Amino acid sequence: MTDLLIRGGLLVDGTGSPARTADVAVSGGRVEAVGDLTGRAAARVVEARGRVVCPGFVDVHSHSDLALLSNPPAHSKIRQGVTTEVLGNCGLGVLPLTPETDTAALRAAVAFIDADPAVEWSWRSLADYRAVLAGARPSVNTASLVGHLPLRAAVVGFADRPATPAEVTRMCGLLAEALDEGAAGLSTGLIYAPACYADEAELIALAGVVAAYGRVFSWHLRDYTDRLLESVGQAVRVAEASGCRTQISHLAAVGRRNWGGVAEALRLIEAADADVHADVYPYLAGSANLSQLLPGWAHDGGEAAMRLRLRDPLVRDRIRAEWAGRWWEWADVVVDGSPLASDDHAMDLVAEHGNSVAMVASGRSEDDLLAALTHPATVIGSDGLALDPAGPTGRGTPHPRSYGCYPRLLHRYVGPGRLTLEQAVRKCTAGPAELFGLAGRGLIRPGAAADLLLLDLEKIEDLSTFTHPHRYPAGIDLVVVNGTVVIHDGVHTGARPGRDLRVPTEVTT
Ligand SMILES: [Zn+2]
Missing domain, CATH: 3.20.20.140 (Metal-dependent hydrolases)
Structure with missing residues (x-):
């Protein structure tokens, strides 16, 4: 008997070929059959009509x-x-x-x-x-x-x-x-x-x-x-x-x-x-550590050396000089939800917290x-x-x-x-x-x-924002990994079926 049958969804199979209505049968962690699978017995059936079935x-x-x-x-x-x-x-x-x-x-x-x-x-x-x-x-x-x-x-x-x-x-x-x-x-x-x-x-x-x-x-x-x-x-x-x-x-x-x-x-x-x-x-x-805006030489010797160096006013002068023609405005560089104010504000943060300061730069x-x-x-x-x-x-x-x-x-x-x-x-x-x-x-x-x-393409939407990032999206109804259901109706089942993939992977198709 088939483990899981996803029935009547609009199949977008990953190849780029046109979407079509098809059933998908899963057994032993693999796709077993694709097409009109009417009459097939399965341990679990998911009705997918009106929704899209696609690869993870x-x-x-x-x-x-x-x-x-x-x-x-x-x-x-x-x-x-x-x-x-x-x-x-x-x-x-x-x-x-x-x-x-x-x-x-x-x-x-x-x-x-x-x-x-x-x-x-x-x-x-x-x-x-x-x-x-x-x-x-x-x-x-x-x-x-x-x-x-x-x-x-x-x-x-x-x-x-x-x-x-x-x-x-x-x-x-x-x-x-x-x-x-x-x-x-x-x-x-x-x-x-x-x-x-x-x-x-x-x-x-x-x-x-x-x-x-x-x-x-x-x-x-x-x-x-x-x-x-x-x-x-x-x-x-x-x-x-x-x-x-x-x-x-x-x-x-x-x-x-x-x-x-x-x-x-x-x-x-x-x-x-x-x-x-x-x-x-x-x-x-984009997002990266704020310290990447410093010139390469400022990182010489690693993070501890960089933080120490940033306490030297002459070093700061040299960095300010290199920043003179910069592409960014500090108002577009946001740390912990607030835009930075000045060169010194940025250097103070890196001097204190090193590479762990994350910025969002528009x-x-x-x-x-x-x-x-x-x-x-x-x-x-x-x-x-x-x-x-x-x-x-x-x-x-x-x-x-x-x-x-x-x-x-x-x-x-x-x-x-x-x-x-x-x-x-x-x-x-x-x-x-x-x-x-x-x-x-x-x-x-x-x-x-x-x-x-x-x-569910009617509902699919990212809800995570730059000010409130820790929000899950809408419209991802089911997630199956290696044949095991991990997300069902938007809820994590607790299943952890991921595999570590060696490259080259053994060809399975
Ligand atoms: Zn990256």
Whole structure:
């Protein structure tokens, strides 16, 4: 007998092909049959008439590496329909750690993703971390990128200098070990210390290792503001030199004077003699640690050194001078719900709280966002974390994308002149799964993993806002992960059936 039968829904199967009415049968964690299944007996039947059945969302831009250990039910992600998260983006990973790694300094460097101090870093390799994650039994599936920050921290430390050839070789070796252990690829964050100290030779060497394994290299570019095109150009150049599949993270042009830059960036991506894609989230503001606005040299030696340095008036003068031509206004930079007042206000906050100060920065255009969302080279990634409003990860005022990214896309960006429903779903499911090598995910067809959603398009809406972020969306009625119901009528069942996905995954279809 079939485990679960979803009957009479409008099936949007993830491939981009036209929606059609179909029943979906699930057994043993997989899609068993799709079509007219009248008369089939099932242990559980869900009537889906008038609603959309689609694959669970594959969030290839996640920062839940540590949040899932604090919040394994993955509340803010699973309730927006995310069934698979790719961890370790923007270079902000948690592995590999070596005996030389200054773990406290690394935790400070990746404070943006480290919301619960009670989580212990008890691993060294990806294999160790995967065992810890499997022990936590998250509700969502996971795959992991290797972060450039931990890789560099393990070998070079936190100094503002290029790596020596021997150090590059050692980083390549550690990366290869993690790829052998099933990592989905590598990520860099060229705005974050110590990854920002890497020269292009280091990036090409690391990309070469990723290319040899056929995995993906994700880039938080060096600059999304005045030097966006130059930064896209660097990613394209490294992709062409190494042959590495490349994913540009959260494509956007930030700062009013840079509006229109996304279309130009997309032209560079189209013209690349390499496999280059991008991810995007449907908001007009971003979020990161405030300290990333400081020049790279101010981070030399790690967070503690940076905080000390900021107490020196001469250093502050030098930073003020470098900020003179900046792209942002402090009024557009919000911390804990309030805009910043001045250079000194910003430097005071970083001097006191280091990298843990999160900012929300506006200054993007809707036309740029639409250009990114509707381009065939892009997929959706939330850039968010799995947060629990009732737990340690639920503090403060994080970016609403952690709660509302996918419902917002479907609510606001499906329609004439925007995306068709089928295109939108593909950008959230099979599209990203293919780019990150997650075979058998993001599709509804016999043999695929049974990660499924039931959506009410009349009701679907993100309710999380910049002022009240900790709110779940409406219209996600059912979420199934590996054949197990996790969200039913909008309520978490407590089930935690997520699996850790090794890349390459065994092909199941
Ligand atoms: Zn990110």
